[in-house]
Amino acid sequence: MEKLTSNKSILNWIEEKVDLVKPDEIVWIDGSQEQLEALREQACKSGEIKKLNEEKLPGCYIHRTAVNDVARVEHRTFICTSDKEQAGPTNNWMAPEEGYDLVYSIAKDSYKGRTMYVIPYSMGPIGSPLAKAGIELTDSIYVVLNMAIMTRVDKKVLDVLGDSDDWVRGLHCRCDIDEEKRYICHFPEDNTIISVNSGYGGNVLLGKKCFALRIASYQGKNEEWMAEHMLILGIENPRGEVKYICAAFPSACGKTNLAMLIPPETYKKKGYKVWCVGDDIAWIRKGEDGRLYAINPEYGFFGVAPGTNEKSNPNALKSVRKNTIFTNVVHNLEDNTVWWEGLDKNPPQNAIDWKGNKWNGKESDVTGAHPNSRFTAPATNCPCISDEFENLKGVPISAIVFGGRRAKLAPLVYQSKDWDHGVFVGSIMASETTAAAAGAVGVVRRDPMAMLPFCGYNMADYWQHWIDIGKTLDPDKAPKIFNVNWFRKDEDGKFMWPGFGDNLRVLDWIIDRCEGNVEAQETEIGFLPKAQDINIEGIEDEVNIGSLEKMLNIDASLWREEAKGIEEFYSKFGDRMPSALNKSLKDLKENLK
Ligand code: GTP
Ligand code: SPV
Ligand code: MN
Numbered sequence: 001m002e003k004l005t006s007n008k009s010i011l012n013w014i015e016e017k018v019d020l021v022k023p024d025e026i027v028w029i030d031g032s033q034e035q036l037e038a039l040r041e042q043a044c045k046s047g048e049i050k051k052l053n054e055e056k057l058p059g060c061y062i063h064r065t066a067v068n069d070v071a072r073v074e075h076r077t078f079i080c081t082s083d084k085e086q087a088g089p090t091n092n093w094m095a096p097e098e099g100y101d102l103v104y105s106i107a108k109d110s111y112k113g114r115t116m117y118v119i120p121y122s123m124g125p126i127g128s129p130l131a132k133a134g135i136e137l138t139d140s141i142y143v144v145l146n147m148a149i150m151t152r153v154d155k156k157v158l159d160v161l162g163d164s165d166d167w168v169r170g171l172h173c174r175c176d177i178d179e180e181k182r183y184i185c186h187f188p189e190d191n192t193i194i195s196v197n198s199g200y201g202g203n204v205l206l207g208k209k210c211f212a213l214r215i216a217s218y219q220g221k222n223e224e225w226m227a228e229h230m231l232i233l234g235i236e237n238p239r240g241e242v243k244y245i246c247a248a249f250p251s252a253c254g255k256t257n258l259a260m261l262i263p264p265e266t267y268k269k270k271g272y273k274v275w276c277v278g279d280d281i282a283w284i285r286k287g288e289d290g291r292l293y294a295i296n297p298e299y300g301f302f303g304v305a306p307g308t309n310e311k312s313n314p315n316a317l318k319s320v321r322k323n324t325i326f327t328n329v330v331h332n333l334e335d336n337t338v339w340w341e342g343l344d345k346n347p348p349q350n351a352i353d354w355k356g357n358k359w360n361g362k363e364s365d366v367t368g369a370h371p372n373s374r375f376t377a378p379a380t381n382c383p384c385i386s387d388e389f390e391n392l393k394g395v396p397i398s399a400i401v402f403g404g405r406r407a408k409l410a411p412l413v414y415q416s417k418d419w420d421h422g423v424f425v426g427s428i429m430a431s432e433t434t435a436a437a438a439g440a441v442g443v444v445r446r447d448p449m450a451m452l453p454f455c456g457y458n459m460a461d462y463w464q465h466w467i468d469i470g471k472t473l474d475p476d477k478a479p480k481i482f483n484v485n486w487f488r489k490d491e492d493g494k495f496m497w498p499g500f501g502d503n504l505r506v507l508d509w510i511i512d513r514c515e516g517n518v519e520a521q522e523t524e525i526g527f528l529p530k531a532q533d534i535n536i537e538g539i540e541d542e543v544n545i546g547s548l549e550k551m552l553n554i555d556a557s558l559w560r561e562e563a564k565g566i567e568e569f570y571s572k573f574g575d576r577m578p579s580a581l582n583k584s585l586k587d588l589k590e591n592l593k
Helices: 008-021 033-046 096-107 141-150 155-161 207-223 255-259 265-270 314-319 419-427 459-471 500-514 545-551 556-571 579-592
Strands: 025-028 061-063 077-079 115-123 132-138 167-173 183-187 192-196 226-228 230-236 242-248 273-278 282-286 292-295 300-304 325-327 330-332 337-339 374-378 395-403 413-415 430-432 444-446 480-484
Touching (some): 033 061, 033 141, 096 183, 096 192, 115 141, 141 207, 141 300, 167 207, 207 226, 226 459, 230 282, 230 395, 242 255, 242 500, 255 300, 265 500, 273 292, 419 480, 459 579
Parallel strands (some): 061 325, 077 183, 167 192
Antiparallel strands (some): 183 192, 226 282, 230 273, 282 292, 300 374, 413 480
């Protein structure tokens, strides 16, 4: 088949990998609809995907991964740098030589009898100064079809790249989906990712977490930009002005939901609108006017299915009504559609669950969809996709928001004192774990900037990078930094804040703070809203000043405990710890005395 480029660095690398994995055939993916359609047909024939009801879900497919392969595997994810210290205490590390030996020995000959698909893709709008190119080699059509939704797969990527070798190398081998031999290895010094023995999204769609966060965070450190686990949304006020916010929450903690939120009735009536630029990843760089600008490097949404419904996220639901791939959800055999827990109160009675077993929703005591089941949908399907989604320069950021799941401790919202203190607020993030990664669910773990599993280098150097970026910004132009917690619970274990669309009420306060339109009270941890400044018009039956005060309460003894946890965490980084963060921690402890 015709090669789509004459770029030597690409052709040589592919040749090397062909010698290693020995495919029967090589197919270059040009992103054309005809080619993708032929692949869909082929994958339907082999059973890799199934076509869903064309009337109800046009262009949609369902796929099941192996039962042992349903989430990211953080304990098998490695950063392979020459110096162990470069990876830092929060990453698994292997020496590059050892890493290559290990994955190559597993990948060797693994494409025999199979086809190698060569996927050229762009992270970010093609031609944007913030975009970067990648090539992924895979032996899975499912991966090709997902990459074609999640990234810009196009021959043009290669034309724009020309002879340059500034592109990220990705090799994915399904092998035997053997979890004992599953490795996701990153070689930041070589712009290379190698993933073996998995077929689950986060492990194999190499443009996403592997490139756009782990490799890109490392590139950003060296090139004065930032790659963050953040959604990007625009809030349009009744005057038609749009302010952009980036927000970092850990996996399965509400980024997609917030990015697509529908304003509460009272806001809608006044003329507020919310626009989605991105739901998972932001690449951020200083623009010519001195402000920070963000692009969404992705082209689609790889969203959590369970809990997505007409009430929680109608825009996500509309986004998955066509040209979407569903993974590990319930296959409803009654009408060849899909279902998941929390979609509605009518589970199908004649269905197949995520494990491939017969499933009767009314009688079964096991869940039908995996808690980390996902949809892969084109961003352009989203009814509230921003007009700026393809803007090559990105959108100017007014506020950065951090947040996590904390049943106690963290208030509904607070603001940092300045940029450096904001970096501290991000660095002390912690959250109860979710099903997005293999392992126990609901345990509080420290997850700075929601980047714990995604930072491609030493976390202390990453914090220093944040501080250094701040130094290049005029304080008037730097985004203001906040922390939110939608997940605080009362004594009965119930969420105190209604969340979802009502989160706009908190973003409204955040924007008011950025514009200098509202006062705040200074506390031990930062600036908090006065309860009466959070607009609860229309939800008075769920929230009142008294409950807001509880959500905004700072329990000094809990925070003193927290400070100990932070200190212990910081101590892992030794003298690499930025002094500004040590100072903020010292101030916090002093304030809590
Ligand atoms: P990743 O794709 O893994 O990065 O996840 P995400 O951060 O995009 O999370 P998502 O928006 O998919 O939400 C995950 C879960 O959190 C879903 O079950 C939601 O129902 C729930 N959730 C989202 N927002 C809220 C909220 O404001 N309040 C509450 N209580 N739950 C929420
Ligand atoms: C996450 O886990 O943060 C995700 C899904 O967005 S994955 O692609 O698996 O990383
Ligand atoms: Mn994510």
